[in-house]
Amino acid sequence: MTDFQDTTDHEVKADMAEIAAHKYREGRLTRRGFLSAMAALGILPALGSKAMAQANEIVVVNWGGRASEVLQEVMADTYTKETGIPVTVDGSGPSGGKIRAMVESGAVVWDVCDSGMGTALILTEQGVIQPINYDIVDKSKVLDQAAYSHGVGNYVYSYVMASNPKLLGGNAPQSWEDVWNTKDFPGMRTFRKSVRGMLESATMAQGIPAEEVYDVLNTEDGLKAGIDKFRQLRENIIVWGSGSASQNLFLQEEVAIGNIWSTRAHLLRDQMEDGSFEVSFKGGVIAPGVWVVPNNNPAGSDEAMKFIAHAQDPELQVQWLEMIGSGPANPQAAELVPAELQKYNPSSPENLAQQIFYNDEWYAKNQVRAEEMYVDALIN
Amino acid sequence: MPRLSDTWRYWFLVLPALAIMIIFYIWPLVGIWQISVTEPALGLDNYTRMFESSAVTTSFVITFRIAFLTTIGCLILGYSVAYVISNFARRVKPLMVALVLLPFWVSVLIRSFSWIVLLGRSGIVNDTLRGAGIIDAPLKLMHNEFGVILAMIHVMLPFAVLPIMANMRGISPAYVDAARGLGASELTAFRKVYFPQTLPGVMSGALLVFVLSLGFYITPALLGGGRVLMISEYITYQIQEFLNWGLGSALSVALLVLTALVILVAARFVNLRSALLERN
């Protein structure tokens, strides 16, 4: 038994579900028929998780809300149209614990699960998920860093630097060092309530190049230095605990700069007035969600892999980006992204070049300690 | 004196509510104690961690400081209202009492929301002050201790006023009249004769406000910006962000013990029965 912490960022997934919900409510997503029925009912198309899935049906599981409906429409229904095999989306949230319990009890009802690298690491160790069959799933259709032995990337999101130039006299910060420069860039900043995705920016603010960030954080001094940066800045920090809180802080003009999820930045670009919102992926941290397949899944290994391969389709992934705001895991999808969205696409070539990948292994070992130090730095 | 067989019947009446309270409220609280020493492993690790953690200590300090300042603020403001209602207001008394009770009926959530609307960077206070040209840049009224304490005083004020008022109700005007008759000024009569008689009510109010403020969650969570981290929020943080039930439970136990200690210490100065058990 390892003492890995499950570092999968479930919050981001639930956050995406919220975003989709919000968009539907605002009537900004207009796909007929399906939309009106779902919106009016406000019900999740959840499969009773006790029911056994049929052998010729695929059950895909994610975190619920509208993300389930979008997944159904964009990935599931299209698969059914192509292959004739029905695909159901279950929104009950495939946490590592549930997957493990299912496999160990022998009653597996899920075929493909939307998980995270942290969970995938643990589940691999516990031997409850299958290795990805890269004969069926195309390794070239997924970002290098998101193709693991037992999990493969489904979409990506990032931690980005967002700012409101209007509150800064027209200047937008160009780097994390700028963000820590309260003289030239006065005003409040917002960071996440947790260190995840934040420590990297504090390290880069010391002038350390992006590629070396995790090496530095692996040292005791490096970690302390990163935490200390927050101690220095803390009088100017308001913490965000949820995606919507981070969005609100910008909308209410409570903050001038922030380290927030790209999905929320995506929404803000529409909501903020012209010239009052800038997003930069420079020094950003990109993280993938991953598909995992539990052992002994009801539809069989091959079918699950075929669905995953289907979900790699670049056009479908671009649709996903448009509807929920998380980026495609397929590098080929970048070319298909419309110009105005490209700037906000975490996996566009330009953006990829400026970011580093979220290091789940580092977090698995260090998160607990780092969190404690982080809270201390902020409130003391 | 009830006859012996009657006693059983009377206990029959008492039993349902008592049983439900013990099974579904007290027992789960005991469960928290259990969790604090069994998760993630058997032993007192969680408590060691708690005592060693600088963040936890700071959070307790913040909690006490805010509870203390809130109590002082409530006592000063609340006393004046209680005093006027009990002594100077004859015709407007029902109105004044109603104004004190009104916030009581409005949920804490809504009252906190009102403060968010007022104190934000682009909130009403800042907008008005800027519009009137009194200030240039908006004031930092929220996401800091100032905003939290202000809102908490607002929320807790009725809890201070009511016990003080109840106590003042029982004070006979004869003493003050006698003092005035002997030549004392209004201020002296108040200071030396009236005020000391009101101390029990003041202490009751102080105890109530302090105890409630220690454990408060909603207002500091909404107005604190994540840096005014009171213990209740710290507990929630541990549980919801990290599923760290062990530490969260240990902190809960600590908070409970602290609250109990405060009440026990106060028992020396306050008649707990009349403050808490009887109708206030």
Next chain:
Amino acid sequence: MRTSAFRIFFMTLAWMVLAFLLLPILVVIPVSLTDTSYIGLPKEELSLQHYAAYFKDPRWLAATWTSIWVGLVVAACATALGTTFAIGCWYLSNRASTVARWILITPILVPPVVQSLGFYRFWVTLGLIDTHGGVILAHTLLALPYVSISVFAALANLDRRIPQAARSLGASVWQTSWQVVMPAAYPGMITGAIFAFIVSFDEIVGVLFITVRNVSTLPKKIWEGIQESIDPTIASVATMLVLLTLVATAIAIFRNRDLRA
């Protein structure tokens, strides 16, 4: 009316404090009428759009309805349980019953987060998470202290000898309680029931822990609204609740005008 400096000082201070108590609450009223789509005072004209938004949104209406009926059930349960309890304690009026009364008021003293943690773990074992029954049970526990205190206070005015007389005339404990003691307790029962309803209607910390998706109460929706988008619909909900309270208070003032001394 003597008008000394002393008096004036205190009167002014008191009215300022009362204004401080009242005005922040009233601030939601103009905000609810704003013509903007974000929180702020009306810019050009007053608009009812946010009220319309509330009434058109099935989620807000459902949450309101849930809070109302759950509150009524809680009031009924808490009043029934709490009244019997208080009557029993009143009969006994001994050390043991005082201990029982202390136990009943613990929910007032225990921090909301701590009790909600307790609820959560136990409710998981009982399978009551995210169910209306679970919420009703939790809220009833939180409401019991208030009913107990109210009824006990009302009974303080009851002369003990009256039920004693009834008993010696052959009435059973049950009859005595029902026909002699309970009528004396009515005012306390009513106050207690109202308290119980309000405790349940406004309760937020507990529901945050013990509900997930299926159960949505009004406070939960307001909380989520504040976290999610701080849109003025919340202000319209707040205004309606505040106005309701104002009306209820006004009625209470007029009824009690001659009663309070």
